[in-house]
Amino acid sequence: MSFFTPENLEKAKVLVGLYPDRRSALIPLCHLAQGQRGHLSHEAIEEIAELLEIQPAEVMGTASFYDMLHTEDVGKYLVGVCTNVACLLGGGQELLDHASDVLGVSPGGTTEDGMFTLEEVECVAHCDKAPCAQVNYRYFGPLGNGDFDTLVDDLKNDRLSESVPPHGVLSRVFRDAPPMVPLEIIHQERRKMDEAKKARLAAQNPDAGGKQ
Amino acid sequence: MSTKIVTARVGVKDSHTIAAYIEHGGYKALRKALLEMTPEEVQAEVTASGMLGRGGAGFETGRKWSMLKQDLVKYLVVNGDESEPSTFKDHLLVENDPHQLVEGTLITAYAIGASRAFIYLRGEFAFGLERVQAAINEAYAYGAVGGNIFGSGFSVDLVLQPGAGAYICGEETALIESLEGKRGYPRIKPPYFPAVIGLYGAPTIVNNVETMSNVPWIVTNGGKAFAALGKGRSTGTRLFALSGDVMRPGNYELEMTSKTFRELIYDSDLGGGLKEGRSVKAVIPGGVSAPWIGPDNLDLPLGQDEVAQAGSMLGSGSIIVLDDHSCAVRAAWRITKFFNRESCGQCTPCREGSGWIEKIMHRIEMGSGTESDLDLVLDACDNIAPGLTWPPQQTTICVLGPSIPSSVVSAIKMFRDEFMIHIKEEGCPFVH
Amino acid sequence: MSTDAPQNLITISVDGKEIHAKSGELLIEAAEKAGIFIPRFCFHNRLPQVGVCRMCLVEVKGPRGFALQPSCYLPVADGMEVITDSEKVKKAQDGVLEFLLINHPLDCPTCDKGGECPLQDQTLTFGPGESRFIEEKRHWEKPIAISKLVFLDRERCIQCDRCTRFADVVAGDALIEFFGRGDHTEVNVFPERPFTSYFSGNTVQICPVGALTASPYRFKARPWDLSQVESSCTTCSMGCRIMVQSSQNQLTRYLGLDSDSVNHGWLCDKGRFGFEAVNSPERVTAPLARKDDDYVETTWAGALSQVVEKIGEAKAAGDSHRIGFILGSRLTNEDMYAWVKLAKGVIGTDNVDLNMGDGLKGSIVAGLPRATINEAVSSKAILAFTGDIKEEIPVLFLRLREAVKAGRTKLVTIGTRANSLDGLSEATARIGIDELKSFARGLLKDGSEFGEIGAVLSSQGVGSDGDGLVVLLGRENLSVDQSVAEAFALELARALPKARFLITLRSTNFSGGTDLGAAPGLLPGRSLLGDVSEALAERWVTTPSHAGLSVEGMLKSALRGELDLIFVVGADPRADFIDSELANAALDEVDFVVSVDTYMSETSSRADLVLPAAAFAEKSGTTTNFEGRIFTLNQKVTPPGVCRPDWIIASEIALEMGEDLGFGSSSEVLDEIAAVSQLHWGLSWSRLTAAATVEGALVPLSPTALSIRRRAMLDQVSTPGIASVWNQGLAQSKTAYLDVDSADGSIDPASRAVQGIGLPEPLWPMEAIQPAGSLSLDYIRKLYSRGEHLTRSPHLSELIVKPKCRISYDTAKQLGVKTGESVRIIDTGGGEASFEAEVDDAVKEGAVELIHGSFLVSGFSPVRADKAVNYVKVERA
DSSP states (O other): OOSSOHHHHHHHHHHHTTSSSGGGGHHHHHHHHHHHHSSOOHHHHHHHHHHHTSOHHHHHHHHTTSTTOOSSOOOSEEEEEEOSHHHHHTTHHHHHHHHHHHHTOOTTOBOTTSOEEEEEEOOOSOGGGOSOEEETTEEEOSOOHHHHHHHHHHHHTTTTTTTSOOSOTTTTOOOOOOOOOOHHHHHHHHHHHHHHHHHHHHHHOHHHHHOO | OOOOSTTTTTTSTTTTSHHHHHHTTTTHHHHHHHHHOOHHHHHHHHHHHTOBOSSSSOOBHHHHHHTSOOOSOOEEEEEEOOOSTTOOHHHHHHHHOHHHHHHHHHHHHHHHTOSEEEEEEOTTOHHHHHHHHHHHHHHHHHTSSBSSGGGSSOOBEEEEEEOOSOGGGGSHHHHHHHHTTSOOOOOOTTTOOTTTSOGGGSOEEEEEHHHHHHHHHHHHHOHHHHHTSEETTEESEEEEEEEESOSSOEEEEEETTSSBHHHHHHOTTTTOOOSTTOOEEEEEESSTTSOOBOGGGTTOBSOHHHHHHTTSOOTTSEEEEEETTSOHHHHHHHHHHHHHHHOOSOSHHHHHHHHHHHHHHHHHHTTOOOHHHHHHHHHHHHTTSGGGOSSOOOSSSSTHHHHHHHHHHHHHHHOHHHHHHHHHTTSOOSOO | OOSOSOTTEEEEEETTEEEEEETTOBHHHHHHHTTOOOOOSSOOTTSOOOOOSOTTEEEEEETTEEEEEETTSOBOOTTOEEESSSHHHHHHHHHHHHHHHHTSOSOGGGOTTTTSOHHHHHHHHHSOSSOOOOSOOOOOOSOEESSSSEEEOTTTOOOOOHHHHIIIIISOOTTEEEESOGGGOEEEEOTTOOOOOTTTHHHHHHOSSSSEEETTTTTTOOGGGOEEEEEEOOSSSSOOEEEEEEETTEEEEEEEOOOTTTTTTOOOHHHHHTHHHHTOTTOOOSOEEEETTEEEEOOHHHHHHHHHHHHHHHHHHSOGGGEEEEEOTTOOHHHHHHHHIIIIIIIOOOOEEOOOSSSOOHHHHHHSOBOOHHHHHTSSEEEEESSOHHHHSHHHHHHHHHHHHTTSOEEEEEESSOOGGGGGOSEEEEOOGGGHHHHHHHTTSTTOTTHHHHHHHHHTTOOTTOTTEEEEESOSOTTBOHHHHHHHHHHHHHHSTTOEEEEOOOSTTHHHHHHTTOSTTEETTTEETTOOOHHHHHHOSOOOSSOOOOHHHHHHHHHTTOOOEEEEESOOHHHHSSSHHHHHHHHHHOSEEEEEESSOOTTGGGOSEEEEBOOTTSSOEEEEOTTSEEEEEOOOSOOSTTOBOHHHHHHHHHHHTTOOOOOSSHHHHHHHHHHHOGGGTTOOHHHHHHSOTTTOEESSOOTTTTSBOOOOOOOTTTSTTTHHHHHSSOOTTOOSSOOOOBOOTTOOGGGGOOOOOOOOOOOOOOOOOOOTTOEEEEEEOOTTOOOHHHHTSHHHHTTOOOOEEEEOHHHHHHHTOOTTOEEEEEOTTSOEEEEEEEEOTTSOTTEEEEETTSOOOTTOOSSOTTOSBOEEEEEEO
C-alpha cells in the first residue's frame, strides 16, 4: 500500500466498513483517489483493488463505466458544458464552441498549463439556467459568451476557490457519525419487529391462529 | 396559493440546517411514526395517500412497499440519480431541504423494516452530496438515525452513496448494481424485481428522492389529506421542472391536475409564456424518453392518466418546450446522441442501435440525409421497440432501449416536412 | 395443466406443437431438445445466463398478450405458449444480427474463426441479406496480446460476455473485464496484468466470433482443412474429454468436449496447448544404441535382440528380480498391461512400479474405497489433504469450485501450507505432521483439537462413520514421505469406514496402471500376487515368485549392485524421481538401462538403449482417470519415423524371447484385460466406442455404465470448432450425439463383484526431529513446473516457472535477504544449490518453498528418500 495518504487510507477504511459487501465502496474510493491525485492512476486502482479484495481489472472495469472517473490526467478545473436538449435550445452548442475557442482545446482536451479540461457533458440538471456549465461540479448559468470569459478569468485568478472546490467530488463530504450498529443487532431488532407484527395480527384476527 | 409540500421550506433561511428544519416542524413525523405508530400503520397512511412514485414510472408507493418480499434482511435505497435530461427537481430538494429527505427515508426504513438505508445521489451533485452528508451528520448527532432512534428501540443506519456519472444508474436495477460497486448494468426483470431480489440479493425498496420527501408530510397530515389533493390516481402535489423556450424556466410545485400544460407554460407566475411572437411547436413531457405532444394537447391537465391517454407520459415531471424557432430535427438528433452516449452497452439493440440511429439523425440534420433515411431510421427504431407503439415493446433488457425511438418517431411523425426540408435543402433551415 | 406429460415433466407449446420439458429448464434448451433451434450468442450451457445478445428472443404469451422474451433467460412453466417462427420474431432476430454486424469488420477471409463462426453461420441462416450501414465502423487497435497464449481483436468482439463470465465465474480469475461503456465497451486486461489464468484457452474455444484467438493455432488451419477424433487428455490424471484435430498429419488443436462426469467442456491450458510437443522436431524417431558418449541409430531388429540378450544375462546372474521396470504415466492401459505381462507374466519379475516417490503405494490406492468426481461434488462434505489441485489437476479445481460456489457441497482443507483450495474452504487447518494421527482418529469425536473442521462436517450431516464424506487424498507436501499420507488415509478409513476417497495424484494413468498390476505385489484387477485367477494362469507363462520392489526400492537395490537391467518406460526418474540424487546415483550403477521414450529426456539421454515410442494421438487405446473411469484414446496422426506403440514394443520383446503375448491390436489387449481382470469385466473397444465415449465407463461396470446415455447435446454455438469440422457449416437441429437412455442388459451386476484387497494396518513413521538451525520445507508443484511436455511445446515453454525460493517476510528478515537476492540451500545429504529469493507472506514463517521440477542441480536434492520429513538449511549467498 502506498498510494493513499495515511489520512485518506483511514477514510478509505471507514468507507469500506459502511457496506455489507466491501465492493460497494468501489465508487467512493475512486472519488477519494481522484480527490487526492485529480485522476484515477493505475497505482490508485491497484490499491483500491487490494482494499476491496478484488482484481485491478474489476476496479478498472467498473471505473471506466462512469464518466466522472478519469483514468487519464485532467486539469485543475474540469469544465463541463452541457449541450443536452434544454441547453441546446438555449445555445449550449454555441457555448461549447466558444469555450473551445477560449481555452484552445477541443472537448476532452486539457490546456497546456494543466489548468482546464474541457468536456461536453449531458444534462446536469440545471436546465432552468440554460445554457449552463459546471466547474468541478459547481454550476454556472445561464452563461453568455462574456459570462464564460469572466468565469475563466475568475478561475485563473483564484477568485472562486471558496465556491469551487478542488477536483474530487467528495473533497468536502465527510461522514461524521458514530460507528454503525452491527447488522446482527439490527437483525435481532427486526426479528422482534416481525414477532410483534405477528402478535398484532393474531390479536386482530383471534380466529386465524386456531383455524386449521 | 396552492398547497406546498416538498418545497414548503424552500426559501427559508438556512433551510438545509437541522435548526431551521426543526424550527419548521422537522423530525416530528419521524417521532410520531417511531413512537406512536406501528410500521403497518405508517404503510397504511402511505397507501391511503395514493402517492404515485415521483421517479418516472409512476407506480403507487404503498403498493410497491406491500410487494416487498418478507425476509429478515431488507434494504431501502433512495434513488437520487436524477439524470433524465431536463429534470432538475430532486437537485432542488437535496440542496434546499436535505433533512426532509433524510426524515422521509428514515420513516420509510421503519415502515418496511429495512436493515440499512442508502441514499444514492448522482455524482455530479457535489453540492447536494455535501448538503445531504451534513444533514445525515446532524441527524446522527440529533439521535434521529443510528441506534435506538429517539429511544424507540428502532435502529437503522443511513449511508450516502455517490454515483459517478452514468445516466443508466437511474434505472433501479442498474442503480443497485452500481451500489454494489459494479458497472451499472440493468438486470433482467423477471426475475430481478428489486422487491424480490434487490441489493445483495435481498428484497429492496427503491424510491425516488421526491417520493421520500413527501413521506413526512403524509405521516404528519395523514394519507387522506394527501389524497384529497389532485384528482383520480394523481394525488398530492408534484414538482414540475419547466425548461426550454419559455420565459420563466424553473421548478413549480403544483397540485396534480390543477393546471394544464398551457397554464404551466403561460401563467405569469409560472412559465410566463414564450418570447414575443412565438408559439409552441412541441412539448416534451416527462423527460426525453417520452413521446412529444403537439400544441393541440396543451389543454391537458398535468396528471398521470391524462398524459398517458394522450400517448405520452408524465414521467419525471419535466417539461421541455420547443417554440417555432427551434429545429425539431436537431432536438431529436441531440436526444439520440444522449442515449447513444448513455447506453450501458450491455445488450445489442441499444448498444449498436443507438449509435447507428444517432449517425443517421446527424446526417439528416447536417444536410446529407436522403428520403430513404427516414424509413431506415424508423426501421432501426422498430428493431429496438417493435411496432413503435406507446407504451412501447422492447427487444432490449431495459427501457432505455425503447426510449431511443421516442423522439425520433415523434419528430418524424409530427414534422416530416421539416425533415424533408433538411434533405432537399441539404442543411438545417433554422438559425442557431 | 396438461395431464398426459410424463412424470416430473410439464407441457409447453412451441409453435403450436406440444413439447414436454423439465420444470425450471430454460426455454432455449427445452426447445432445442424438441428439435427447435433458437439462435443465440451469449448463451452457453455451462455459464450462468446473462441474456444480453438478444438473439434468442421469441414471443411468449404473458398477461398482456405475446411479448418478446429472451429464451435463454426464461425457465419454462406449465402451459407456457411460445412462438419462435413468427414474422415478429424473425424481424427481431434479423435486427439483432444487423446491429451486431454494423460494427463488425468484414475480415472473415483472414479471420481464424471463418468457417466455424457462429456469427457467420447464424447470419447466413437467420440474418439480413445485406447491410444498410454506410458509416465508418468502430475501430480498435488490431489484435493485442492479452497473454502469451491469447490474442484479442476488439473490432470483432460482440460483447457477449462469454469470456469475461468464464474468467470470473468459472475460473475465478477476473483478469479480463469489460472496460468503457456503450458502443465503446471493450474487453481488456488491466495494464501490466496479463490474462495469466491457467484456463485462458477456454475463452478462445467459447468465443462466438474471432475476437479471441490462441497463439498456437493462429493462421495454422481452416476448419475445412481439419479432421478430428474424440479422445482424452493425458496431461494429468483427470482425463478431460477432448476433440483432437489435425491437418496434414500434424496436430493443430485440442478442443474440450462436454463430459458431464469429468470436464464440462473445460480444459487447462497445459493440456490444451500441449499438442505442440507431439509435433516437436526433437522426437526420438528411431532406436538409438549408445556408442561411447554418443548414440547411433539402429534397427528394431538389432535393438530387440540386444534387449533380449540383456534379459538373458540378468536372469543368468541370479533370478528375474535382477530386472526392473519403471513405468511412466504416458502409457495407455493397453501399454501398461503389455509391459506388466512382459515383466510379471513372461520374465517373472515383480519389480514393476510407476510411483516416482510423488505418489502412493499401489496396494493402498487399490484398496481404499473410491468415490467419483460427481459423487464428491454432490457429497455432504469434502475433506482435502492433497497437493494443490489447481496446480496439479486444474480442471478438478474448476469442478470443485463450481460445486462449492453453488452450495452443493462444503469443503474443508487441512495441510502444512497454503493451498488454492483454502479460498473455497468452509474451514481450513494448518496441521503438523505429528498431529495427523490424532486428527484422523478424533475428527468426528468431541474434544478434537480441530473442532472447527469437525463442526463443519457434522453440520453438513456427515455420519459419525464418515457416511457422506469424500476425502481428497494426495501428496500435500512433497517434503513429507508418502508413508505419512498412507498412514493418514488408513487411519481415516478405519475411523470413518463409510468415508470414500478420491485419490488426487497428478500422474496421468496411475489409476489404470495400479488396476493393471503396475505395482509391486499386485496383479491385474486390483488383486494380490497370490490370487492368480484361472483366466490369468491360462494366458500368462509365469507369475512372480515373490513380491518385488517399488521404484524407490529398485533404485536402492541398484545402488547396492543388485539390479542388472532396468527398463524405463515413458518415465524420467533422473529428473522426476523425488530424490533425484538417489535416482542419478542408482541409474549410473545399473549395467544396462533401456529407455522407451518419445524425447531424449534426462534419463534416455544417458540410457544404453533408447527405443522410440509413439506419443499421444499416435495410437489408440484406453486410459483410466483418477476416479477409475476408463476413456478411449484415438489415433489421429501417424507416429514419426519408426516409433511404435508401447504394447507393440513389449510384444516384440516377448516374441524375440520366443513368447507370444497374444494380441495383435490394442483392442485385443483390452479384450485380454477384460478376460483376466474381474475389475474390467465386460469392457471392450466396441462397447466403449459404441456407447458412452464422452462419459467413459467407470470400472467395475454397472449395468448402466455402458448404456447409451442422455447427454448434453453438442451445442454448435457453445462449442464452435467441433460441429463445424463435422458439418462444414451450421447444421440446424442435427444432433451430433445419440440421445436415448437405455441400459445394456447384457451386463449382469452380480457377475462382476470385485473383491477388495483389504487394507493393511496404518504404519506411522517415526517422529521426525528437526535439525537445529534448519527450516521446514514446502516442496510443491506448479502447473508449469518444467517437464518434457512443456519444454517441447514452444508456446507453453515460455510459461515454465523459474526456480525460486520463497520465504516469508520474517524469515527473510532473519536471513537478511530481500526479494531478488540469492540464497544457498543445503539439503540433508549435504548437497547445495543457489536460488533467487522471493519474499511472500503466503509462505509460513520458518519454512522455505521450493518448486519440484523447477531445477536440476547435480548433488542437490532437497528431498531424500530415507527421510520421513525433510528439512533444509538456508543461508544468504
